[in-house]
Amino acid sequence: MTHSCPVVIVGGGPAGTAAAAQLGKLGITSKIIEEASKIGGVIYRGPLRNTHSLPHLDDNLKRAMAALQTRYYANRRHIELLENTRVLGPEGTHSLLLNKGETLSNIEYQELILATGCHERSVPFEGWQLPGVMLMGGVQLQIKSGLVQPGRKMALVGTGPLLPLVACQLHRSGIDVVGVYEASQFSKLAKEAVALLNEPKLTLSGLSMMGYLKKHTIPFYYGWGIVSAQGENALKSITVAPYNEHWQADTQNAQTLEVDALGVGYGFVARSQLAMLMGLDHQYSTVSGSIPTLDQWQHSSVNNVYVAGDSSGVLGADAAICEGQIAAIRIAQNRGVLTGKEAAQHAGKVMRKLERLKRFRSGFDRFSERQVGLMELAKPETVVCRCEKTTRAQVDIALAQGVKDITSLKMRTRLGMGDCQGKTCASYAIDRLYQSGCTDNIGAIKPRFPLDPIPFTFLEEQ
Amino acid sequence: MKKFDIVIAGGGVIGAACAYFLSRDTQLKVALIDIKKPGNASRASAGGLWAIGESVGLGCGVIFFKTLSKLQSESKGKDIPVMRPHQLPDCFFEFALASNAMYPALHKELFEQHGVDFKFERTGLKFIMYNQDDRIYAEQITRGIPHLADQIRWLDAQQLKEEEPYITDDAIGAIDFICDHQVNPYRLVDAYLEGARQNGVDLVLNSEVNKVLRKDDRVTGVTTQEETYYCDTLINAAGAWADTLFNKATGLNMPVYPVKGQIVLSERLPKVLNGCVSTSDCYIAQKDNGEILIGSSTEEKGFDTTNSLDKITELSQGALKCLPILKDSNIKRCWAGLRPGTPDELPILGHVPGIKGYINACGHFRTGIVTSAITGKLITELVTGQETSLDLTPFSVTRFFTQE
Numbered sequence: 042m043t044h045s046c047p048v049v050i051v052g053g054g055p056a057g058t059a060a061a062a063q064l065g066k067l068g069i070t071s072k073i074i075e076e077a078s079k080i081g082g083v084i085y086r087g088p089l090r091n092t093h094s095l096p097h098l099d100d101n102l103k104r105a106m107a108a109l110q111t112r113y114y115a116n117r118r119h120i121e122l123l124e125n126t127r128v129l130g131p132e133g134t135h136s137l138l139l140n141k142g143e144t145l146s147n148i149e150y151q152e153l154i155l156a157t158g159c160h161e162r163s164v165p166f167e168g169w170q171l172p173g174v175m176l177m178g179g180v181q182l183q184i185k186s187g188l189v190q191p192g193r194k195m196a197l198v199g200t201g202p203l204l205p206l207v208a209c210q211l212h213r214s215g216i217d218v219v220g221v222y223e224a225s226q227f228s229k230l231a232k233e234a235v236a237l238l239n240e241p242k243l244t245l246s247g248l249s250m251m252g253y254l255k256k257h258t259i260p261f262y263y264g265w266g267i268v269s270a271q272g273e274n275a276l277k278s279i280t281v282a283p284y285n286e287h288w289q290a291d292t293q294n295a296q297t298l299e300v301d302a303l304g305v306g307y308g309f310v311a312r313s314q315l316a317m318l319m320g321l322d323h324q325y326s327t328v329s330g331s332i333p334t335l336d337q338w339q340h341s342s343v344n345n346v347y348v349a350g351d352s353s354g355v356l357g358a359d360a361a362i363c364e365g366q367i368a369a370i371r372i373a374q375n376r377g378v379l380t381g382k383e384a385a386q387h388a389g390k391v392m393r394k395l396e397r398l399k400r401f402r403s404g405f406d407r408f409s410e411r412q413v414g415l416m417e418l419a420k421p422e423t424v425v426c427r428c429e430k431t432t433r434a435q436v437d438i439a440l441a442q443g444v445k446d447i448t449s450l451k452m453r454t455r456l457g458m459g460d461c462q463g464k465t466c467a468s469y470a471i472d473r474l475y476q477s478g479c480t481d482n483i484g485a486i487k488p489r490f491p492l493d494p495i496p497f498t499f500l501e502e503q
Numbered sequence: 504m505k506k507f508d509i510v511i512a513g514g515g516v517i518g519a520a521c522a523y524f525l526s527r528d529t530q531l532k533v534a535l536i537d538i539k540k541p542g543n544a545s546r547a548s549a550g551g552l553w554a555i556g557e558s559v560g561l562g563c564g565v566i567f568f569k570t571l572s573k574l575q576s577e578s579k580g581k582d583i584p585v586m587r588p589h590q591l592p593d594c595f596f597e598f599a600l601a602s603n604a605m606y607p608a609l610h611k612e613l614f615e616q617h618g619v620d621f622k623f624e625r626t627g628l629k630f631i632m633y634n635q636d637d638r639i640y641a642e643q644i645t646r647g648i649p650h651l652a653d654q655i656r657w658l659d660a661q662q663l664k665e666e667e668p669y670i671t672d673d674a675i676g677a678i679d680f681i682c683d684h685q686v687n688p689y690r691l692v693d694a695y696l697e698g699a700r701q702n703g704v705d706l707v708l709n710s711e712v713n714k715v716l717r718k719d720d721r722v723t724g725v726t727t728q729e730e731t732y733y734c735d736t737l738i739n740a741a742g743a744w745a746d747t748l749f750n751k752a753t754g755l756n757m758p759v760y761p762v763k764g765q766i767v768l769s770e771r772l773p774k775v776l777n778g779c780v781s782t783s784d785c786y787i788a789q790k791d792n793g794e795i796l797i798g799s800s801t802e803e804k805g806f807d808t809t810n811s812l813d814k815i816t817e818l819s820q821g822a823l824k825c826l827p828i829l830k831d832s833n834i835k836r837c838w839a840g841l842r843p844g845t846p847d848e849l850p851i852l853g854h855v856p857g858i859k860g861y862i863n864a865c866g867h868f869r870t871g872i873v874t875s876a877i878t879g880k881l882i883t884e885l886v887t888g889q890e891t892s893l894d895l896t897p898f899s900v901t902r903f904f905t906q907e
Contacts, residue, residue: 132812145812320809442697446709448539452546452689455792460770460835482709484539490810494770494833500819501830 047072047121048372049137049150051128051315054082055358056350057156058113060365065116067373072121072148074128074139082158083178084358085109089186097184097213101246105358123148129491131319138491145499152345152372155316156365159309159329159351163465165425165433166418167269169305173276177203177306184214191216192302196279198222198267199306200409205250205261207304212257219298220260222281224288224307224415227263229408236404239397243359268295268418270303279303288414308409309355310468314488316341316348323485328406329355330468331485337392338371339364347371356402363395416472426466428459436473445479447471447486457486460494507705509886510725510734511535512712512748515545516688516871517864518740519695520879526702528883533704534732535696536725538711542808544742544871547766547840549788549796550688551779552873554603555651555680556628558596559644560589561781563764563842563869566817567801569783590647594897595849599870601893602877603682609876610686617701619694621686622791627778628683629658629667631674631825637783641678654682669775669828685779687791688872695875707732712741715751722752722860736886738862743806743841745851745865749900753858757851757900759866761806762844764799765814767822769832776826784821795829797822800839808839844868852878852898853885862886863900 048064050057053075061071079086085106088095095103113120125141132138136149161176168174175183175191177199183191194217197204208221237244254261268280268290282295310330317323322334322342332354339347347368350361367388374384419425421434431454439453447470450456456470457463463470463486474483509525511518514537522535539546549563556562568589610623632638645655656679663670663677700706707727715737716724724733741748743761750756771793780787788796800814815837823829843866845851851866864882867874877893884891 131809138812443700443706443708446539448546449708453693462836479709482538487541489836489838491834491837494835496833497769497819497823497829500816500834501823502820 046149046151048152048154048369049148050074050154050156051137052082052156052158052350052352053077053080053122054156054158054350054361055085055109056158056352056361056365057082057154058109058365059362060154060156060349060369061120062112062116063366063369064372065119067369067378068119069369069373069376069378070119070121072123074123074126074137074148076125076127078124080113080122081106081109082358083182083186086186088188090188092188097210097215099209099213109362127493128315129493129495130315140493140495143496143499145495152347152375154347154349154365154368155352156348156350156361157312157315157352159355160312160464162308162310162330162468164305164307164415164418165423165469166267167420167423168271168276170424170427171270171272171276172274173272173302174270175302175304177207177304178309180207180211180304184210190214191304192300193217194219194300195302195304196220196222196281196298196300197304197306198224198279198281199304199308200224201306201308201405202247203306205247205254207306208259208261209250209253211304212253212259218259219300220262220281221254222265222267223261223263224266224284224412225263225408226286230263233404233408236400236407239404240401243401266290267303267305268292271297276301276303284414286412288412289417290414307411307415309351311352311355313352314462314464314492316352317485318488318490318492319343319346321346321348325471325483325485326354327410330471338388339368340371356398360395360398360402363391363398366391367395411472413476416469416476425469426454426456426459428461428465429455429457431456431466436470440473440477445474446482447474447484450474451486462486462488462492504731504733505534506733507532507534508734509533509736509738510732511738511740512725513537513740513742513745514692514696514706514708515543515740515742516548516692516695516875517742517867517878518738519692519699520875521738521740521864521882522699522704523695523702524879524883525886526699526704529887531886533699534707534734535699535704536707536710536712536727536732538709540744542743542761542763542806542839542841544840544842545692546689547764547838548688548872549766549786549798550686550691550790550872551628551683551786551788552603552606552685553628553680553683553779553781554599554873555648555654556630556683556781557870557873558591558599559648561630561644562628562786563799564589564801565781565783565786566799570801591848592897594894596648598877598893599874600682602874603684605876605880606684606686613694613698617694617698619690619697621691621694623686624684624791626683626685626788628680629663629677629778629780631663631670631677631780631782633673633675633782638675640783645678654680656681667777667780669826670780671825671827674825679778683779685788685790686872691872691875695879712748715748717752720857720859722858734860736860736862738864738882740864742865742871743843745843745863749863752861753855755855757863757866758846758903759843759851760803761841762868763802763804763807763839763841765802765810765818765837765839766799767797767815767818767837768835769795769797769829770835772828772832775828780825782821782825784824785818787822787826794835795822795826795832803844806841808841810837810839842868843871847902850874850878850898851900852881853895853900855900
């Protein structure tokens, strides 16, 4: 193998940027393919227009954003950034098809790092499609990159550490946050104290956020969650209720709140469409959906293809940085830039940090493990696949007729056949299959080429 | 351990049709075993019921024959026109037309009695002519099938414009095969399966046949990872994977092999096509939900199901030429299916001499959707010892064994 070819990295978020920076540090050039106009990913990209002041963001976040930029600029001469560029899919065995503006092009690679991040886990409930109902990643993009207020009066429902974080950011942005509803009980969180102590700094920062909410009298309820959202053309109000340990709503004690926007955060799933389309072996994870099978160096089942960051399992930005570095170190070793011993030394510290982060994260994953009540929110007529308008009742019938895998469910109901290729509905459908007792060979909604639509005119005869 | 009269291996359109007809017309205890593999041709199919179109080399075969004719022309000199009709033998016409005639009643029956709708649409299949070469080609096609003259309409440019206003002004006319229609292919598979399930067939989904059990010259059952299924008759409806199962059952091999076809699908559009269309570049069908389906390449690449930009570009350019309104649309997705190809393009049906308890229902190449109904019927007749409504001799696997 010749080693002149730059390493190709798909995704310029924390994992991709850290991988490029680590490679650069070792004198190896790389190309980052990034769909946005700047690096950082949803979490650290920052405003898409110039501004010097971000008063609504906390210092920890601003420090982390700056740190990623520093890593990037320190190694900038080894990194080529292909911004505003999307990967449409593999083309042949060592090449990807790219789209930028109105042009298609190919990029060849010898080593590839997929760092495509995650996307939102949608939970269908009555009214979930109303304008004003948003998922938590989208809310974050609006306040962090768009610098717009998602609403004037908001509530947040969901589970996990993102709830208090986003609540603080929204409040600092001048939004009236009327309540934050965490589905799990506080007692469940207390049980995870040992796990959370793996990252005392993160735990402390979580506590300080809870302190902030308290100081500003933003109510935070454990063991509460969404029942439905109401409104004609836009969100007018939501109904929330206490949840039992299975997250089943006690509708007798439900409350209705007037809000114009709602943030919904029941987790994220790995964005593994490209990896699946490339034929990497995958396995199912309750937390992250379909994730590629990797060795401890982030290497996949396909030779010279690595996966790092949330696209290999949702662990957050700090872990993503570690994983990007580990993949980069392994590539350097394979290229003969580092000896096996040096690679082990370089990677050892990072791997230990990653283990700590995983232990910390597993505490929250147990705390936030989705419960059956979440699947009972959709009414029979509630649309669960919004591209194809498939309702919950249609899914119920198909399951009653003996459908046992996602492909058959798709064939029978058209769920997952729409433009989004199942990104929105697949999580719900898979949960339903598991719930109905299917555990083997459920499969995944197989992504199809192209990952984004291609205008026919791009292929016209020149 | 479970015991059945019939085990069907394969739940694509052929296996599903066999299950439905057996369960409808007999009291036999039937199980169907299916695993979804990438490339499953029934799911990948366009859903054309192009009985005449496919028999004369249009539709799904058009790119294949164009390539073939081109190669022949190049070897024989320039006097021969590039496109020449490629007509399948009479036995295939009979087979395809008999099957095609069954769909209107079948659609009604599955809808009324089992509540499933496979979206049968009377569309016709138009061969669009752009120039004199195309006209000569169309004339040759019609001359080759004089007995089907009443099924062919000639349209001049103006008539075509009236019937299909979105087709390019460059078209000089068309011939329309009026008995060729379309269905939604995966709905058809699903309709057969749901009908079969309601009739009492055991659907063993998500399971793969690992072993075929034999006692002397008799097939006695199959095993999956979870279970053993004993049976009196095993039906091989394993599509592009049929040879592997045949080998497990008989120790012999037969020439069924995957022939890859790539498909391009547009976003949903308002109704822009009243009928299905074939040009000499591709076929185009607007499906029941408004998407425009464009097919299809013909490639022998083993079990590879990846898409490639060169084929997608060819198909897209062919479709843009015919249907300029696609310029305002996007390619939503592409895929590739594996047709179960055979060297003479005929299916492989029926018993195998020397092996008891085994029946082939495979090798349907490009035409599994349109010929599934008659296959289900014929296999049911065969299993119950009736005289088959069509002679199965031309479809016997033994046609490949004679050279020895």
